[in-house]
Amino acid sequence: MSKQKVNVAIIGAGRIGKVHAETLAFRLPEARILAIADVNRDAAQAVASRCGIPTVAESSDEIFANRDVDAVLICSSTSTHADLTVQAARAGKHIFCEKPIAHNLSEIDLALAAVKEAGVKLQIGFNRRFDANFARVREAVVSGEIGSPRLMHIISRDPAPPPISYVKVSGGMFMDMTIHDFDMARFLIGDEVEEIYTSGAVMVDPEIGKAGDLDTALIVMRFKNGVIATIDNCRQAAYGYDQRVEILGSEGKIATENCYPNQAVVSTGKMVRTDLPLNFFMDRYTESFAAELRAFVEAVREDRPTPVTGIDGRIPVVMGLAARRSFVEHRPVRLDEVTA
Amino acid sequence: MSKQKVNVAIIGAGRIGKVHAETLAFRLPEARILAIADVNRDAAQAVASRCGIPTVAESSDEIFANRDVDAVLICSSTSTHADLTVQAARAGKHIFCEKPIAHNLSEIDLALAAVKEAGVKLQIGFNRRFDANFARVREAVVSGEIGSPRLMHIISRDPAPPPISYVKVSGGMFMDMTIHDFDMARFLIGDEVEEIYTSGAVMVDPEIGKAGDLDTALIVMRFKNGVIATIDNCRQAAYGYDQRVEILGSEGKIATENCYPNQAVVSTGKMVRTDLPLNFFMDRYTESFAAELRAFVEAVREDRPTPVTGIDGRIPVVMGLAARRSFVEHRPVRLDEVTA
Amino acid sequence: MSKQKVNVAIIGAGRIGKVHAETLAFRLPEARILAIADVNRDAAQAVASRCGIPTVAESSDEIFANRDVDAVLICSSTSTHADLTVQAARAGKHIFCEKPIAHNLSEIDLALAAVKEAGVKLQIGFNRRFDANFARVREAVVSGEIGSPRLMHIISRDPAPPPISYVKVSGGMFMDMTIHDFDMARFLIGDEVEEIYTSGAVMVDPEIGKAGDLDTALIVMRFKNGVIATIDNCRQAAYGYDQRVEILGSEGKIATENCYPNQAVVSTGKMVRTDLPLNFFMDRYTESFAAELRAFVEAVREDRPTPVTGIDGRIPVVMGLAARRSFVEHRPVRLDEVTA
């Protein structure tokens, strides 16, 4: 297809499904939403009303059966991603799938095989690649502005931990939170990680520990090209969402600061202060959510490769498994030790 | 009316008309654009296609005659603002009018009288009040965070001067460029200016001087409540659009920085650097353009006063005339010396 | 003389005399302090003990009569500066004199004439020229880094007003506080001011008004080369000493921030904050006090011109008188209107 509107359907009307629906409806004239489905039909109806979506589908099957649908957005819960991807691929739909595809490699590999066989496009929802800050860092690496990268640090801290009920089904911090940082690491350096060492702890909430997870971690990665990188994760930062990166290269460094709601500085008799950074991902990454969908719609319309592929969805899961094993076995773990 | 969609028509399909059309079409589900008109019919047609506007009107008359239109956006050239405002008011339409209403007070007063007589709403396009930075500064003044204001500085510099052809019909820098800063001064301090002193020059382009205008100015204002304030204007800043403000109060100060496309800092063997600030008003004030329209649509829907009224459109013109007279007569000029 | 130690005597053992004594004693091996005098002999004795000064002189006369003294530092009260300068010059001593030389031009002219006749060196204590920030700004102007200057803003605010007793003998804010900024304006632009307009008020303390002075002012200066500049003065800034400058040139701008005791930023659940700037001139300008003395000692040792001359001491007084007249007469005042 080319230069026509892309007909999209959305599976999942939760938080991220709603964000994508609004982007498609109000900011992407190149797309048209034909239908939305959710196990919670009221949620789907609410989004449909807000965004002018003509059909609330009874099920994902109805969507896959709709011949007019060019592409589907899989925004349902993680446990359904792999299976829906397989079904969508078999129905010949292009696929935008939220991360992670699955928590285990066998399911992921089945999904990727189905996509390959069907010859449809697949894009994984690693939206942060489309953030202006991280895109600028990547540009500095590609252009040689800072020379050859040597050391990289990714800081990624949430304002507050999710509910324990969520922690229990999240697949663990590495799969739920760090997975974005694993993708960011690969994206920024443009190379693959060879080995991971994890130092982690429960510092925020003992309940997280009881649920078998951790809430604070420092991950060291060694890339094939020699770059040494860290990820600093914490489920709680009192001052809000902390999303920064720094790369030292042979010719210089590039470092990004957080994003703030305004550029005002107040000086009083006690201190010089600013307001807190943008509080969480919905505020911080607003534009990147729109940009990733724009890229997906363009890839479909112009029949080009998607910018975040299935393999880009698989590797961070391998990294998450390696990070976990390193933490458990208290030693550096090579990625090639991790197999399905 | 209440809680229904507001039916809007747009007069003028130039740069700002297009921006407003996109906001209404893609970001304000509470509004619906029924028609657009422009003396350049192709321009109107292009915007209509992009934004899904059903009707390209032959003229503003056709728009005023359309009973379904609740409100009009006057985005045509300045010389038409006052007359179109009068016609729109007589047709019973609510009005969003770009600044300035007119370059002389008699036309403005006729327009405001027509609005008053018709009982319609009028909002002037001083979008910067809706910018997050300036809103934060105003909040600091209102809340007492910095105590009682004493001194204020507004920096407002364009990246490059407009074409000489535009300069000649612009009404002069004070009416075209400073007028935003005059509004900002009143908005931030929440009081009226009593007297203005202007020091100005032609430093950027001698052609601007030949056209009878200046391109660089320093304006000192004294408010009724005693605050002393300056506006620093230049038609050219090599590094781009410079839009800052600082207020010193009895308990502290608040100062805003420019907005940047990203928060990345690059350090090399030669310097520590960032990219340039957002280059011009379309980038810098994107969100404020959307926010002012949202406020207008809300005011119409909920039958509340508009946040920027007709008198808010008139006073900056008085200030512009006083600034010009101060420059010509080389002395401080009181605003009450300026009469229609 | 050349390459020997410079023998110095100090007249005045108050705050600034003590600072200079410590610099000479502990940081300038090229100088040797032979004697110190003060009407308060205990004060002189205390400084002598601390700094290893061998002689506490009975009077300035004793110092002038001392054949071993090469140079004197006049750090006594302002009213004595001009007369002591005359005496020192007649005694053949090189002179470092604190600002201002006097509050009226006739005294200044007598002093400068005596210096000229004696052929001694005279340096005025405008230490801020030697501050790293302002030196960097001057360098940017001289090197053309920002092109031709167009607009300049000097912010100069004290943390708190001096005692009313001091205000009464200070010569007024323009002569006591702004005089540094007048010198800075000339130094940074490298040209002379032609005309001054002052807007001022009493906002900090009504007692200052009763003493015939003001505590808040905005001064507009027009230079002969066309540059328009402002000085923002306030006797009170809740957050401490505020000393900044910004110059807009044809190719860019340079702006300086305040100096802070550390570069730490604290982020908590309420705000992002830093400590307050260095509180007052003793902390903020420590290094510049040492640097100006080093420059003076070098000028004497190597028989070169001093970097801040007698005429540099005279012109800011003219500017202060013009600023005052502008305030009183409520109009722009040309410097050539000000005569002895």
Add this chain to the structure above:
Amino acid sequence: MSKQKVNVAIIGAGRIGKVHAETLAFRLPEARILAIADVNRDAAQAVASRCGIPTVAESSDEIFANRDVDAVLICSSTSTHADLTVQAARAGKHIFCEKPIAHNLSEIDLALAAVKEAGVKLQIGFNRRFDANFARVREAVVSGEIGSPRLMHIISRDPAPPPISYVKVSGGMFMDMTIHDFDMARFLIGDEVEEIYTSGAVMVDPEIGKAGDLDTALIVMRFKNGVIATIDNCRQAAYGYDQRVEILGSEGKIATENCYPNQAVVSTGKMVRTDLPLNFFMDRYTESFAAELRAFVEAVREDRPTPVTGIDGRIPVVMGLAARRSFVEHRPVRLDEVTA
């Protein structure tokens, strides 16, 4: 002793010996330098002349034999530190010793035993504890301003690697460069490290690798109290000396920026820029060198404990040995695995 001048002698007239001599001579009136010795007698003579030191000793023996000497500064090459410490202690002198005491624990333990037996004071030259930035960070930890520390990052990069000849005798990067960061880690957290994991590489200069050393490292430390910390070391940063720290605590974070020669920001048509940070330790840590000596002199004068003790000199060497072993054995190493 109390409140008298402390009589000091200096062993070693190289770079750091000269810095300390100038501090004592020009900035610490509470101390008096009696003698200086160096195997290079000319170097000793030059410092003596500059700083007014009366005696250039033939040897350290002459200094230890001098009954008037209260304290010695050991600023000679590292290989002599331990032995000179033993001799000084036996001679009853208080000791300020540059870091590290030695590269192996047995020598260190002999030296510390001699100090203990003699009952003299010993201070190790970990000057960075006295830097305003790091002192502020420590204060935030102690005061609870950021709650309980969770994660810490120390960035410590040199502008350029030392000559290979120096690398060969340096004891390795961990002992020569990281040792300051090991001390900083202990100082800031106020607790001991239990385990270290090192990822390192040769990225700057292959010659460093041939000399058996590395030039780039990322070290992960786990403290007994659970804090996880990293040290980022590189022998080369194109933009200069990079010395920062960040601590995330339960209530917030504190982060320090580098120090710059001025606070000027230049904006041109190409970028917004500042000058480079202060280039190396002599500029960056000037004040901390003076402050550590002031603390030592005060400790001697007032018979109080020194702020950086012998054990503070020993533990970072243990950490360096553990870091090295972790790198070689490619696994986390507990500090208690490291024995003399």
